[in-house]
Amino acid sequence: MGYETDNPTNLFMDNQNALALSKNPISNARAKHIDIRHHFVCDAIQDNVIWVQHISMEDMMADSLTKALGHEKYWRCTTHMGMC
DSSP: OOOOOSSOEEEEEOOHHHHHHHHOOOOOGGGTTSOGGGOHHHHHHHTTSEEEEEOOGGGOTTHHHHSOOOHHHHHHHHHHTTOO
């Protein structure tokens, strides 16, 4: 986007397998189907543009934007995002 920053952008995910694959791009039998051009996350991590971190499923605030949630979790997610 043209903005310079000294710190990488944090990318939070709750998928342990995707996290492991992004931090260790060594090919294994289960990841062979992923085309090399789709490994841009690994390149962005190596270039210090993003940093991936694990977050528990209960704490994933983006769920309110992608899933139908119960009232309690919806309220918690929107409150943490400052939408209330």
